Amino acid sequence: MFNDTRHHLDMRPTRRLAMTGSLRQAIEFLKLDNLALARLLKALSDANPALHLREVPPIPGRAEASRPATSAFAGTAHTELRLAAPDASLREHVATEIAVAFRDPEDRHIADVFAEALEPTGWLGEPLATLAQRAKCSAARAEEILVRLQQIEPAGLFARDLAECLRLQAAEHGLLSAEMAVLLDHLDLIARAKIDTLAELCGTDTAMIMELITQIRSLDPKPGLVFSPAEHPIRPPDVIVHDNDTGGWRIELNDATAPELTLREEPEGAATGEAYQAALTEARWILRAVSRRNATVLRVVSAVIESQTGFLRRGVAGLRPLTRLQVADAAKLHETTVGRVATAMLIQTPQGTLPLRSLFGPALRHAASETGISTGLVRQRLRELISSEPPAAPLNDAALAELLAAEGIQVARRTIAKYRELMGVGSSRQRRARYRMERITDR
Secondary structure, eight states: OOOOOOOOOOOOOOOOOOOOHHHHHHHHHHTSOHHHHHHHHHHHHHHOTTEEEEOOOOOTTSOEEOOOSSEEESSSOOOOOEEOOOOSOHHHHHHHHHHHHOOSHHHHHHHHHHHHTBOTTSBBSSOHHHHHHHHTOOHHHHHHHHHHHTTSSSTTTTBSSHHHHHHHHHHHTTOOOHHHHHHHTTHHHHHTTOHHHHHHHHTSOHHHHHHHHHHHHTSOSOGGGGSOSOOOOSSOOSEEEEEOSSSSEEEEEOGGGSOEEEEOSSOOTTOOHHHHHHHHHHHHHHHHHHHHHHHHHHHHHHHHHHHOHHHHHHGGGGOOOBOHHHHHHHHTOOHHHHHHHHHHOEEEETTEEEEGGGGOBOEEEETTEEEEEEHHHHHHHHHHHHHTSOTTSOOOHHHHHHHHHHTTBOOOHHHHHHHHHHTTOOOHHHHHHHHHHHHHHHO
């Protein structure tokens, strides 16, 4: 039998992304905001004699010009923008304390995520599980970091609710007895003046309960308000967006937080020979990676701004539904790349400084819009409804859903509850109890 064995060489063109060293490095850089990138570049330049880093030191108490390291145009003209130096604020105080208390970079990153969720009152504005997910850490690790953050003075900062805020202060002042702990677990009974019931729970008399309530009244339910009311971001913006006076927008990286990295073509000191050539090769990779990262950030932000021009002009009322996939298609990037940039970047806009991720959100049904309404706008409307409700008779989730439905916004009650939790707003029962407690502490 004759066997005919033939070999064929089949060549077909395929599209494949070559994962070069600089590309891998650029992907890692995309996960970092400007300050985190600056810290990493400082470490890389210290270890590589072919790299030179010129840091831009902040000048306390002075306004500094924003000098763009790289910029993208959504218009034609350039307008210089100055960043005002922040006054003393809660966020500035917390940032300073975190820098001192958290030396490990991962711990500091998690602490910064918590700090970004801090409300003016000093309370956390988002659930622990949400913050742990954002910081990409376990709930147990997030809890450990939170315990350390709650040691920052004044006592009561980073509390998750009123009871925890008062408990932290009671412990600080040596008032956290067993009876006090029981009272703080039953603030609703204090609000309803159930003194006999509290005395029974604590195993003491009503006179002792009244004395403990007097001690509670001496505590501060909103410790964050002792700081300047002006709210400033926990760190400077990574990207600056401003009107170029011709109907377009100028988008630029904030050079005040982006140090200048240059290449040393000639060796200095003891760095010579093959070792220096290897360092030079690595340095070129790093420079290309930084350039790729900066260009990618600007592409993503430009695509977002192109869709959210209404927000820049009119605030939350102009916010459009926008997904990461839509931005990825517009910027011709992968969706995961958009996600990395959205998670890391803080942008300064005419509507204030905010996380880039806050400009994303799916569409919800709206009777007057074919494209729907953004979740950000729904949350804003929820805040407005809750802030205008009668404090003694707060609206429950079903009532809030009915009010939104009357405006053409179709949102399920369970969705209202989810948004409320994400905004750090308690249930109607909790809001009613807080109102009653505040009346007691104000007496």
